[in-house]
Amino acid sequence: MAVLGIESSAHTFGVGIVEEGRVVAxxxxxxxxxxxxxxxxxxxxxxxxxxxxxxxxxxxxxxMKFSDIDGIGxxxxxxxGYCLHVGMLSAxxxxxxxxxxxxxxxxxxxxxxxxxxxxxxxxxxALYVSGGNSQILKKYGxxxxxxxxxxxxxxxxxxxxxxxxxxxxxxWGSTVEKTAEGGKYVExxxxxxxxxxxxxxxxxxxxxxxxxxxxxxICFSVQExxxxxxxxxxxxxxxxxxxxxxxxxxxVAQSHRLKRMLQGMADEHxxxxxxxxDTFNADNGAMIALMAEQMLKHGIKTKLQDCTIEQRYxxxxxxxxxx
Amino acid sequence: MERVNEGAESIMYxxxxxxxxMLIKFRNKKLWRIDKIDEELRERRTRKEAKLLIYAKKAxxxxxxxxxxxxxxxxxxxxxxxxxxxxxxxxxxxQTIGRYLALLHANGITHGDFTSANILLTKNxxxxxxxxxxxxxxxxxxxxxxxxxxxxxxxxxxxxNVRKAYTSIAKDHLTVTKRLNEIKKRGRYQTRTLA
Numbered sequence: 001m002a003v004l005g006i007e008s009s010a011h012t013f014g015v016g017i018v019e020e021g022r023v024v025a026x027x028x029x030x031x032x033x034x035x036x037x038x039x040x041x042x043x044x045x046x047x048x049x050x051x052x053x054x055x056x057x058x059x060x061x062x063x064m065k066f067s068d069i070d071g072i073g074x075x076x077x078x079x080x081g082y083c084l085h086v087g088m089l090s091a092x093x094x095x096x097x098x099x100x101x102x103x104x105x106x107x108x109x110x111x112x113x114x115x116x117x118x119x120x121x122x123x124x125x126a127l128y129v130s131g132g133n134s135q136i137l138k139k140y141g142x143x144x145x146x147x148x149x150x151x152x153x154x155x156x157x158x159x160x161x162x163x164x165x166x167x168x169x170x171x172w173g174s175t176v177e178k179t180a181e182g183g184k185y186v187e188x189x190x191x192x193x194x195x196x197x198x199x200x201x202x203x204x205x206x207x208x209x210x211x212x213x214x215x216x217x218i219c220f221s222v223q224e225x226x227x228x229x230x231x232x233x234x235x236x237x238x239x240x241x242x243x244x245x246x247x248x249x250x251x252v253a254q255s256h257r258l259k260r261m262l263q264g265m266a267d268e269h270x271x272x273x274x275x276x277x278d279t280f281n282a283d284n285g286a287m288i289a290l291m292a293e294q295m296l297k298h299g300i301k302t303k304l305q306d307c308t309i310e311q312r313y314x315x316x317x318x319x320x321x322x323x
Numbered sequence: 324m325e326r327v328n329e330g331a332e333s334i335m336y337x338x339x340x341x342x343x344x345m346l347i348k349f350r351n352k353k354l355w356r357i358d359k360i361d362e363e364l365r366e367r368r369t370r371k372e373a374k375l376l377i378y379a380k381k382a383x384x385x386x387x388x389x390x391x392x393x394x395x396x397x398x399x400x401x402x403x404x405x406x407x408x409x410x411x412x413x414x415x416x417x418q419t420i421g422r423y424l425a426l427l428h429a430n431g432i433t434h435g436d437f438t439s440a441n442i443l444l445t446k447n448x449x450x451x452x453x454x455x456x457x458x459x460x461x462x463x464x465x466x467x468x469x470x471x472x473x474x475x476x477x478x479x480x481x482x483x484n485v486r487k488a489y490t491s492i493a494k495d496h497l498t499v500t501k502r503l504n505e506i507k508k509r510g511r512y513q514t515r516t517l518a
Contacts, residue, residue, distance in 0.1 A: 185359045194436065194456055228356040236331040264355030 002064065003071040003296060004055075004094065005289025008087030009079025009107045010131060011038055013047040015058040016286030017069070018293050021117065025062035026279065026286040027054050033171060035164065044082035051090050058285065069098055071301075073292020076104035077313030078132065084309040092307055101301040103292050104308075108133055108250075108315045109144065110287035115249035117290060119274025123323070125243040127234045127262065130250035130283075131156035134230070136195055136237045137315060142322050144315045147237045148195025155226055156252045158199040162222055165207040166215050176219045177255055183220025186213055190225055195233045195240075199226065223257060231261045238269060245272045253281040295320070332368075332455065337401065346387070348372075349396040365395045368455070373397050375432060375454040382430035384423035385450045402452070404445030408476065412444055417481045420449050421488030424469060427451075428493055433458055433465035438476040463495070467503040 002024075007014040014028035029050035031043045059065065074091035077084055095102035112126045125147075126137045134155045136148040153161075156173055163171035168179055189205055191198040206222050238246060246266050248259060253275055266273035280286060295301070298321045324347070328335040336347040350365040369392065376399070379386045388400040407420075420442060427434065434441070435456030443450040458465060470489070474482050490496040 185357060187363070190360070190364065224357050224360060228360050231355060232332070232353075239331045261355045265353070268354070 001070045001293060001297065002062075002068050003073060003289050003293040004058065004069050005073040005105065005110075005285045005287070005292050006055075006087045006091045007075050007107070007110070007283055007285045007288045008047050008083050008090075009075045009077065010083060010283060011043060012283040013050050013054055013086070014283060014285035014288075015054045016284055016289040017058055017062040017064065018286060018289040019062075021290065021293065023280075023286045023290065024064075025058040025060075026284055027057040027061055028282075028284055029054050033160075035167075035169070035171065037160070037164065037171070038080070040080050040082045043080065044086050047083055047086040051086060054285075055090070055094075066094075066098055069094075069100060071100050071292060071296045072098075072102045073105045073288050073295070074102070074307075075107045075110070075288055076308065077310035078107055079309075079311065081309065081311050084311070088307060088309050092304055096304060101296055102304060102307060103295045103301045105288045105291045105295065106313055106315055106318050107283075107288075108135070108137070109318060109320075110291045111249040111281070112137060112144075112247070113291045113294070114280045114284075114287035115247045115253070115274070115276045118276035118280055119247055121245045121247055121272065121274050123243070124245035124247040124272075124274070125234070125238055125241055127230060127246070127248045127253075128250045129155050129230065129248065129252035129258070131160065131252075133250065134197070134199075134252075135315065136234055138237075138241055138243065139323070142320050143318060144320075146314075146316050147241070148197070148233050151191075151193075151196055151198040152200045153203075155199060155230065156250075158203050158226065159222075159252070161203055162206055162219070165203075166210055166218065168215065168219075173252055173255060176223060177257060179215050180219035180223045180257075181216070183214070183216040183218075185224060186217055186221045188221050188225040190229060192229050192233055195237050197229045197233050202226065223255075227255070227258045227261050230258065231265050234262065235265050235269075238271065243271070245274070247273070248275050249281060251282050254278045330455075340390070340398070344401040345390060346399050346401045347396050348399065351395075369393070369395050369397060372454050372457065375457045375459070378430065378459075379427055379432055379451070379454065382432060383426045385419075385448060386454070387450065387452060402443055402445050402447075402450045404443040404450065406440055407442040407444055407449070408439035410444050412449075412481060414484045416444060416449050417477075417484035418488040420451075420473075421485035422492055423449070423451055424473075424485070425489045425492035425496075428466045428469070428495075428499075431459050431461050433460050433462075434469050435465070437469040437472045439473070440476070463499050463502040464506070466495075466499045467506055470499070470503055471506060 011031040017025040031046045072095040134150040159173040189201040324338040391398040
């Protein structure tokens with residue numbers, strides 16, 4: 001079975017092809033984020049312009065023709081409405097034209113499943129960290145449980161906003177990580193409640209410091225504090241669920257520092273820690289294809305006229321199957 | 324000194340001081356975070372927990388007595404007994420728990436992890452332990468969360484006895500209950516208890 005997956009929840013329009021659980025193509029085109037962040041309409045327009053090329057590129061990478069595709073998957077949500085729409089329309093068009101089944105994938109589950117598959121884990125606890133989301137997840141029976149999550153904004157969103165407020169470009173997490181090198185610690189608000197955490201207080205605090213402290217020190221302190229918060233909440237969830245495996249997924253999983261902290265924590269408890277390569281942690285179509293293939297194999301598909309998008313599509317609403 | 328339990332952020336040791344059995348809760352170092360954050364957090368949390376225990380006792384709830392406070396450790400009384408989750412409590416026990424919770428709340432203390440795994444049943448009645456996630460707070464949300472966590476971890480009958488004692492003492496039980504019902508309606512809490 002070969003399944004084509006389309007991801008378009010935020011700045012990336014990605015098309016991946018998966019054949020029997022193996023990723024054979026992972027093409028993407030990104031909206032270039034300027035000083036104003038993402039402007040939804042502009043992002044969607046960029047996606048519309050890129051869609052045909054990215055789809056062709058994926059087929060070429062896989063060495064396939066349209067007729068080789070046996071199913072389509074797309075991101076139903078969560079994400080930016082305008083952007084999700086582009087992915088949904090592309091997917092519906094393809095499914096109709098090729099006369100193949102279509103299925104709707106939750107973006108976060110895509111992230112978690114590809115990390116699981118690339119790191120060869122069976123039943124991990126997952127820390128899912130991206131722009132809009134920060135959650136601690138575990139699968140129980142046929143659905144995912146959210147054990148802990150952010151009270152306000154996602155960690156990625158916080159790092160991006162910090163970069164913009166300090167006028168660092170490109171304004172995203174990896175720039176913060178680079179700027180942080182060799183910084184000194186200044187105190188930041190540390191907000192963890194059980195397995196939940198909050199980031200806006202730190203963002204405000206850090207932004208107010210920008211005239212008194214160097215960018216280097218601010219970035220270093222925010223990063224160390226925020227990642228320590230995530231690691232602590234994850235540690236608590238690990239002990240509570242008695243998990244033997246841990247993975248980190250989502251865009252912020254590209255951070256070296258975060259992975260190092262989680263590795264250190266996992267080692268202390270003798271737990272296996274894994275993650276996917278960076279290209280699969282950033283938003284991508286392959287993860288949607290991977291999940292869509294599994295869903296179609298379990299008979300989960302959607303009628304064309306019932307395909308929708310949902311901007312706030314929660315992971316714990318999704319019903320799947322028992323392992 | 325014998326290691327008796329290891330939690331997410333601390334290790335419990337048992338020892339005898341002048342012949343009296345004592346428990347030591349030691350917040351251990353986490354190598355994965357930088358020293359400044361690590362030391363600051365451990366020190367601050369140790370102090371806060373000790374303070375919560377002392378004030379909880381003053382409020383009239385049965386909690387382990389604090390004998391001494393170190394930089395990262397609390398020396399406390401060993402109360403013995405069995406965890407509520409592993410025992411069969413009487414109606415009277417559950418009412419006592421409800422009364423203790425009401426007393427804590429009335430004195431601005433919320434426990435933060437009020438489950439059957441953090442209550443001991445001893446021959447001197449129930450004891451509330453582990454204030455590691457506790458806060459000094461008068462917020463309805465925190466109070467409601469204490470009740471919610473307990474409700475999720477015990478039987479309906481036991482919870483009814485807790486409620487009976489709680490509502491007879493807590494002056495603000497109506498607003499707390501209202502908040503409790505709101506929390507239950509929030510999607511995320513419905514899916515958060517463990518299997």
